[in-house]
Structure formats: structure tokens, C-alpha cells
Amino acid sequence: MVDAATETVGIRAARHARPKPSIFKRKSTIAFLMALPLIVIILLLVLYPALYSVHLATLNKSMERFVGFGNFEFLFKRETFWMVVKQSCIFAVTAVLFKALIGFFVAHFVHAIPDKGQRKWRGMLLVPWVIPPAMSTLAWFWLFDPSYSAFNWLFALVGIDPVPWLGDPYWARFSVILVNVWYGAPFFMIMYLAALKSVPEQLYEAASIDGANWWQRLWYVTLPMMRNIISITVLFSLIVTFANFDIVRVLTAGGPIDQTHVFATWAFKLGIEGGDIPLGASVSLFMVPILGVAAIFILRDITKRGNEA
Amino acid sequence: MAQVTLRKVVKKYDDTLAVRGIDLDIADKEFVVLVGPSGCGKSTTLRMIAGLEEISDGDIAIGGTVVNDVPPKDRDIAMVFQNYALYPHMTVYENMSFGLRLKKVAKDEIKRRVENAARILDITELLARKPKQLSGGQRQRVAMGRAIVRDPKVFLFDEPLSNLDAKLRVQMRTEIKKVHQKVRTTTVYVTHDQVEAMTLADRVVVMNHGLIEQVGAPNDLYHAPKTKFVAGFIGSPAMNFIPCRLEENSGALTARMGEVSLPLPASRTERYKAHVGRDMLFGLRPEHMTERRPYANGQAQDFAVTVDVVEPMGMETLLYFRINGEEVSARVEPTSAVAAGEVMPLAADLAHMHLIDPKTDKVV
Numbered sequence: 068m069v070d071a072a073t074e075t076v077g078i079r080a081a082r083h084a085r086p087k088p089s090i091f092k093r094k095s096t097i098a099f100l101m102a103l104p105l106i107v108i109i110l111l112l113v114l115y116p117a118l119y120s121v122h123l124a125t126l127n128k129s130m131e132r133f134v135g136f137g138n139f140e141f142l143f144k145r146e147t148f149w150m151v152v153k154q155s156c157i158f159a160v161t162a163v164l165f166k167a168l169i170g171f172f173v174a175h176f177v178h179a180i181p182d183k184g185q186r187k188w189r190g191m192l193l194v195p196w197v198i199p200p201a202m203s204t205l206a207w208f209w210l211f212d213p214s215y216s217a218f219n220w221l222f223a224l225v226g227i228d229p230v231p232w233l234g235d236p237y238w239a240r241f242s243v244i245l246v247n248v249w250y251g252a253p254f255f256m257i258m259y260l261a262a263l264k265s266v267p268e269q270l271y272e273a274a275s276i277d278g279a280n281w282w283q284r285l286w287y288v289t290l291p292m293m294r295n296i297i298s299i300t301v302l303f304s305l306i307v308t309f310a311n312f313d314i315v316r317v318l319t320a321g322g323p324i325d326q327t328h329v330f331a332t333w334a335f336k337l338g339i340e341g342g343d344i345p346l347g348a349s350v351s352l353f354m355v356p357i358l359g360v361a362a363i364f365i366l367r368d369i370t371k372r373g374n375e376a
Numbered sequence: 377m378a379q380v381t382l383r384k385v386v387k388k389y390d391d392t393l394a395v396r397g398i399d400l401d402i403a404d405k406e407f408v409v410l411v412g413p414s415g416c417g418k419s420t421t422l423r424m425i426a427g428l429e430e431i432s433d434g435d436i437a438i439g440g441t442v443v444n445d446v447p448p449k450d451r452d453i454a455m456v457f458q459n460y461a462l463y464p465h466m467t468v469y470e471n472m473s474f475g476l477r478l479k480k481v482a483k484d485e486i487k488r489r490v491e492n493a494a495r496i497l498d499i500t501e502l503l504a505r506k507p508k509q510l511s512g513g514q515r516q517r518v519a520m521g522r523a524i525v526r527d528p529k530v531f532l533f534d535e536p537l538s539n540l541d542a543k544l545r546v547q548m549r550t551e552i553k554k555v556h557q558k559v560r561t562t563t564v565y566v567t568h569d570q571v572e573a574m575t576l577a578d579r580v581v582v583m584n585h586g587l588i589e590q591v592g593a594p595n596d597l598y599h600a601p602k603t604k605f606v607a608g609f610i611g612s613p614a615m616n617f618i619p620c621r622l623e624e625n626s627g628a629l630t631a632r633m634g635e636v637s638l639p640l641p642a643s644r645t646e647r648y649k650a651h652v653g654r655d656m657l658f659g660l661r662p663e664h665m666t667e668r669r670p671y672a673n674g675q676a677q678d679f680a681v682t683v684d685v686v687e688p689m690g691m692e693t694l695l696y697f698r699i700n701g702e703e704v705s706a707r708v709e710p711t712s713a714v715a716a717g718e719v720m721p722l723a724a725d726l727a728h729m730h731l732i733d734p735k736t737d738k739v740v
Contacts, residue, residue, distance in 0.1 A: 269461035272428050277475035277526075278449035287474070291465040 123348040130345060138349040147325055147333075148350070155329040155354075157240070159309040162247040166308075167301055169248065170255025177256065178263045189257070196253035204317040207246045208233075211318070236326035239319050243327050246314050251307075255300055262296040263289070295369050302365040306358050330354050378439040378452075378529035378562045379404050380425060385434035387420050387586075394420045396586040397434065402564065407556055409565045411573035412583035412609070419534060421583070422566045426532050427451050439529055454523035455532040459539060460515045462507040462522075469503040472522045493524040496558055497551075513544045520552070524559055531556075533565040537572065549575055570610050574598070582606050599728070604657065604737040607730055613662050613694065616704045617732065620658040622651050631658050631731075634700035641675045641726050648731055651740060659730035659739070662694065665706035668723040676723040683720050695720065 090096055127134050142148045177188050195203065210216050211232035219229040232242045266289060274284050290297075312331035315321065321328035321336060328336070330350055338347015380402040387395040395417040402408045410418040423429040425436055427448035435442050443451050454475075462471050469490055476486045494500045497517045507515055516536060523531055536552070537545045553576055556563055567573055573580045574594040582589040582597065582605070590597060590606045601607035607615045620631040629640040629648055638658075640648065668678060681704075687694040688710060695706045695714065706722055714720045730739050 267459065267461065269457045269459060270463060272426075272448075273455070273457060273461040273463075273522075274474075275428070276426060276448045276453065276455050277522075278478045283478060288463065291463070294465075 120348045120352060123345050124352050126345045128343045128345060134345075138346050139353075142346070142349060142353075147328075150325065151328045151330060151333045151350070152353075154240070154327060155309060158244060158247070158311070158315075158327075158329050159305055162244045162251065162308050163301060163304045165244070165248045166251040166255050166304060167297070169252040170300075171259050173252070173256045174259035174263055177260055189260070192256055193253045195250050196257075200250050200313045201317055203250065204246055204314050207242075207249075208318055211242055233319050234323060236323055239323060239327045243315055243318055246318060247308060247311060250314065251304060254304070258296055258300045259293065262293045266292045298365045298369050302362060305361055309354060309358060379437075380530055380562060380564065381435075381437040382421070382425075383435040383437075385421070385424060385436060386432045387417070387424060387429060388432040393586055395424070398583075398586075398588050400581060400588065400591070402562060405560045405562055407563045407565065407576060407578045408581060409567060409573040409577035409579075410581045410583055411567055411570055412589075414568060416583040417586040418566045418568075418581075418583045422532055422534055422564055425530070425564060426453055426455050452529045453532055454526045454528040454530075455534065456516075456519045456523050456536045458535040460507070460519040462515060462518055464507050466506070467503065468499065468505055468507070468510070468518050468521075471507070471518060472503075472525045475522070475526045489525050489527070490521075493521045496524065496555060497521050512540050513548060516540065516548055517551070520555060524555070529562065531561050531563040531565075533563065533567075535567055536565075537567070537569075545572075552576060571612065574610065580610075582609060584609075601730065602739055604659070604732045604739070607659050607732070607739060611661055613705050613707075615659050615661045615730075616665070616702070618658045618660075618699050618702045618704060619734075620656055620700070622648060622654060622656055622731075624649075624652045631656075633658060636679045636681075636699050638677045638679065638724055638726065640729070644729075644731075648740065651731065651733065655734065656740075657732040657734050659732055660724055660726075661728060662705040662707045664725040664728040665704070665722055666725070667708050667712060668721065675727040676725050678721060678723050680719055680721045683714055683716055683718055686714060686716055 123130070124138055125133055125135055127137070173192060177185060177192065180188055210218055213219060213229060213231055213234060216232070218232065222229060231238055233239050270288050270292070271284055274288050279287060309329070310331050311329060312335065315327055315329055315332045316335070319327045321332050325333070330353065334347040334350040336347075337350060338344045341347070380400075382398055382400040384397045384399060385395060386393065386397050398417075398421065400408075410421060412418045420429060424431045425438075427443065427446060431444060435444060437443060438451055438453070463474065466474065472490045472493060473486045476489065481489075490503070491500070494503055497520060499514065499517050499521060502510060502514060502518070507518065510518065519536070533552070537548055540548060549572055552565075556576075565572075565576060574597075577594055579591060580594055580597050581591050584605050590602045592600075597606055597610050601610065604617065608617065618633045620633045623630045623632055623637075627645070628642065629645050629652065631638050631640055668676065681695075681697040681699065683695050683697050684703075685696040687696070691710060692707050693710050693712055693714075695708055697704055697706070697720075708714070708720075708722075712720075732739050
């Protein structure tokens with residue numbers, strides 16, 4: 068706004084007029100000093116492991132010799148690696164897509180509930196997201212049991228053959244994605260619900276006077292107003308889902324025959340279980356460029372539009 | 377032709393009545409302002425005309441057709457909202473053309489209409505901008521442009537100037553009046569600001585507690601209010617209401633207000649006779665309590681007061697004092713050198729007085 072612009076100009080002018088305080092008294096110095104403990108912790112907990120894993124990835128199996136890109140060359144020649152790349156992509160993209168769609172629709176339903184009953188529904192719908200996934204996945208593991216599970220028992224009642232939920236590669240992939248969607252959709256729901264609530268009611272009224280039907284209101288008002296939040300949640304969820312470990316680990320441990328491995332579980336298998344830590348580090352590092360590219364694309368879109376709304 | 381007719385319109389929210397059965401006829405091309413304090417039902421009435429609120433009872437007709445069950449988009453109306461309700465992701469051009477694009481109007485026709493409206497409102501150079509890049513006044517113009525472009529039967533304004541600062545509000549008020557003179561369309565305008573109502577309206581509708589108190593031309597409401605509410609609501613500073621007792625002395629009436637007592641004009645005797653001996657409210661606007669002026673008509677009566685507060689306004693000076701326990705204000709010449717605590721002789725122009733029955737709050 069114009070007012071805001073002139074205001075900041077005014078503040079700047081005022082700042083210039085005053086004599087500069089010494090470096091220890093400047094606000095920015097104090098702010099930096101106060102943030103320093105946190106910066107140190109972040110450096111120790113994030114940057115150090117990240118750099119250390121880069122270092123690890125360049126060593127041989129016994130971690131005694133520098134091999135450069137040797138680990139990556141070895142990985143690129145293995146069929147399993149490409150399968151993991153493919154499965155990770157399928158897993159992340161499909162799961163995020165369904166999480167976003169389901170979250171979007173559920174958010175609309177919840178938004179339509181009058182305020183009185185809404186809290187209750189919001190709380191209940193958040194349950195999957197607040198249970199530790201390792202625990203809830205264990206429950207799913209039992210539900211998927213081929214002989215004694217609830218699903219196959221129900222199927223048997225209506226005369227459908229039992230489904231090998233975790234035994235067949237395709238069903239296993241489906242199951243892993245299903246559990247991830249179940250776990251992650253509430254997050255999208257709550258984010259989209261918040262976004263929906265922030266759209267001014269008068270925009271919808273203006274649109275309905277302008278002659279927009281419900282579909283046009285969704286397309287021309289709701290979606291554009293939610294675009295940033297959709298981008299951010301999709302990016303965020305893409306990263307988290309791509310790096311997912313617990314659900315796949317508990318449900319299938321990568322099986323059958325490595326068909327459901329994603330980067331994290333495969334890196335764990337190679338590095339920790341297989342005893343080749345440099346190779347495991349190389350696998351997990353491979354996620355970085357893929358996610359980096361996704362992040363750049365989505366964030367560029369957000370900053371571009373951030374200036375408008 | 378687009379008259380708007382309201383017949384016994386009622387709006388009920390659960391148990392509370394927001395609008396309690398109002399009748400109103402708005403003529404074609406007329407500019408009608410609904411005015412009243414917050415919660416008086418004026419906005420609800422406007423939103424019912426727009427179709428954004430369902431009506432609980434009664435009928436609303438636009439251009440002779442009852443529109444009770446017609447959705448907003450088919451009522452052929454355009455509305456300007458208090459917070460403008462511009463689509464933030466669209467440019468000014470896209471905002472203004474949105475309704476026409478939905479109606480699948482031909483591209484060059486849209487262009488022609490948008491450019492025409494932009495010219496009327498002097499926003500041609502803003503067409504490529506987004507709402508965020510506009511000032512409050514410019515956004516207000518765009519919101520009006522969006523309404524004009526649609527060439528509707530009725531314009532609805534819902535407190536369009538409340539979000540603007542005082543200076544801009546005065547400027548946009550004139551702007552709205554100019555636009556209505558150029559684009560003659562039936563207009564219903566809601567505001568809580570009686571100055572806006574007076575300056576803009578062909579006719580003002582004063583509402584209170586979900587009912588219409590009085591309908592009339594601005595000057596009629598000002599000079600001949602029918603109720604105490606209208607008398608007090610229209611005009612600023614508000615009309616003085618002083619408790620008085622009506623006394624009769626050999627055919628002539630006197631209003632006694634504590635130590636001040638004013639003989640009433642003979643022309644009013646017939647009208648007020650029935651209330652002799654009763655406790656009434658004496659109403660007189662501050663501008664009719666002044667120092668004695670040479671041109672004062674024969675109905676000016678002198679009295680003297682002790683001034684409590686003096687407020688110089690530049691073009692006039694406001695005096696505050698007490699009569700019969702009631703705080704009263706008077707408008708005197710800015711040159712008047714009176715100071716607080718001094719005794720000031722004043723003249724009351726009783727040709728403009730009102731007598732109000734406190735039992736019914738009606739002007740008698």
C-alpha cells in the first residue's frame with residue numbers, strides 16, 4: 068500500500084538522521100547475538116551431519132580410502148538403485164497427490180459444517196496425524212495380515228478372494244501409499260481449512276453477484292486464493308514423503324524382494340544392516356538434488372505471486 | 377425501468393428480528409440512502425435486495441418482478457462492498473470484466489464497456505494493476521467500475537466509504553454523486569453517516585431497530601422530523617432536547633425549562649394546546665440558538681446562559697451550557713469573544729423548534 072511505502076521511507080530517513088551507534092549497540096548486532104545459540108545448535112545438528120554424510124559418501128566400504136564418486140558409479144550400475152528411484156518417485160508423487168486431493172475435499176466439507184460442531188470434527192479428523200506413525204502403521208500391518216486380518220475377513224464375507232496386501236509387489240506398493248495417505252491427509256486438511264477460512268466471505272458474495280456458479284467460485288476465487296498454501300503444503304509434503312522411512316520400514320521393510328524400498332529405507336538397509344555406511348550415505352544424498360529442484364520450482368512460483376496478493 | 381419495491385419484508389435470525397416488516401418504494405433512477413445506527417437492519421435490508429440474505433417474510437420486487445427466490449446473479453444488480461471485495465489475484469481490468477466474462481459477452485464489447493467505465497471514474501491508467509498496488513480511494517473506484525461495467529438495473533452500495541480516511545471520504549462522496557449524475561441508475565446506498573445520507577440522497581430512509589422511522593428528502597428530514605430519533609440522528613451537532621413543561625397564560629403558550637422560559641409562537645398554539653400542563657421535550661438545533669442577529673425573524677426569543685465550554689471550530693464556535701439539567705449546545709459567530717464561565721445572552725429561533733411527546737417519542 069501507498070501508506071506503508073511512505074512510512075518505510077520516513078523511517079529510513081529518520082534512521083539516517085541519527086548518528087550511527089557503535090557496533091555493539093546496533094539493533095542488528097544484538098539480534099544476531101541473541102539468535103546465536105540457536106544458530107550454533109542448527110550448525111551442529113544440521114550442517115555437521117550433512118557435511119559428514121557428504122564426506123562419508125566419498126569413502127570405500129571400510130571407510131579407509133577416498134574413492135571420490137566411486138560409490139555413485141557403483142550405484143548407477145545396479146538395477147535395484149533405479150528401481151528405488153522409480154519407487155520413491157511413484158510413492159511420493161501418488162501419495163502427495165491423493166493427500167492433497169482428499170485434504171482439499173475434506174477441508175471443504177468441514178468448512179461447510181456450522182462452527183458449533185466443527186471443532187469436534189476437526190479434532191477427530193486430525194487423529195491419524197497425531198498418532199506416532201510407527202505405532203499406527205503397526206495397526207495397519209495387522210489389518211493387512213493375509214490370513215487373520217479384518218480386511219480379508221470382510222472380503223471373505225462378501226465372497227472376494229483374500230488379497231495378499233503385503234505379499235504381492237503391486238498390492239504392497241498400494242498398501243504403503245494408502246497408509247501414507249491416511250497418515251498425511253489430515254495435515255493437508257487442516258492447512259486447507261485454515262486457507263479456506265482466510266478467504267473473505269465478501270469475495271464469494273461479489274462473485275455470486277457477478278454470476279459465478281459454485282464451480283466458477285471454486286476456480287476463480289477459492290483456488291487462486293489458496294494457491295500459495297497449496298504450493299507450500301505440496302512442497303513440504305513432497306519432501307517429507309520422499310524421505311519417508313517409518314511407514315515403509317514397519318509395513319514391508321522394503322519387501323517383497325526390495326519392491327517397495329524408498330531412498331531412506333534402502334539407505335538404512337545398505338548402510339546400517341548391510342554394514343556399508345558410505346554406500347548408504349550415497350543413496351540418501353541422492354535425494355538432495357531431486358528435492359532441491361522441486362523446491363526451487365515451487366518456491367519461485369510462490370515469491371512471484373507473493374507480491375500480488 | 378427498475379423500481380425496487382419492498383412489501384412487509386421481515387428478516388429473522390433464529391429468534392431475533394433484524395428487520396421487522398418494512399415497506400419501501402424506490403422509484404426508477406432514484407438515489408435512496410438507508411441510514412441508521414449499527415444494528416438497525418439497514419445492511420440486512422440491502423443484502424436482502426441483493427439476494428445475499430434470504431427474506432423471512434414479505435416480498436421484494438425489482439422492476440416489477442418479485443425476486444424473493446431469484447439468485448443474486450439473476451437479479452441484474454451490482455454491489456459495491458465496504459471492503460471493496462476486489463479479487464486480489466486479478467488485474468483491475470480483469471476485476472471489472474469478470475462478470476461480463478462469465479456472461480460470455482463478446483471480447484470487444486467487454487473492452488468497450490470497461491474502458492468507458494474507466495474513463496468515467498478516471499482510472500484508465502490503473503487497468504493493468506493489481507488491487508494491492510492501489511490506494512484505498514483507487515480500490516473504491518475500481519469497485520464502482522466493476523458495478524458500472526455490468527450496466528445493472530440497480531446499484532447497491534454497502535457502506536462504501538467507511539474504510540476511507542475522512543478527507544478521501546468527502547472526495548469520494550462527491551465522486552459517487554457525479555457518477556450517479558452520469559450513469560442514471562436506481563441506487564440503494566447504506567451508510568451510518570448522516571452527512572453522507574444528506575448529501576447523496578434524493579430520499580433518505582432512516583431506520584432504527586429494524587423499522588423505518590421516516591422516509592423523505594434530506595431537507596424534509598432535517599426540518600420536519602417526525603420522531604425524536606430522526607430529529608436526533610440527522611444533523612451534527614445533534615438537536616438539543618430539553619425537558620420542559622408547557623404552560624398557558626391567557627391564550628399564549630410558554631415552555632418552561634427550569635430558569636429559562638420561552639414564549640412559543642402564536643402560530644403553534646393550536647397545535648400544542650392539547651399538551652398544556654404536561655412534561656414534554658423541547659427540541660431545537662444548535663444553529664437556531666445564536667446571539668441575537670439583526671435579521672432574526674419575529675419568532676426569536678432572548679434568554680441568557682452561563683457558558684461551560686467554548687469550542688472554536690473556525691467557521692463557527694460551539695458553546696456548551698446547561699438548561700434544566702440538560703447539556704445544550706449553541707452555534708455562535710466565530711468572532712464571539714465569550715469565555716467559559718461567562719454569562720452569554722442568546723436568542724432561540726422558535727420558528728424551527730419541535731415539541732416531542734416523551735411518551736411516544738413522536739414530534740407533535
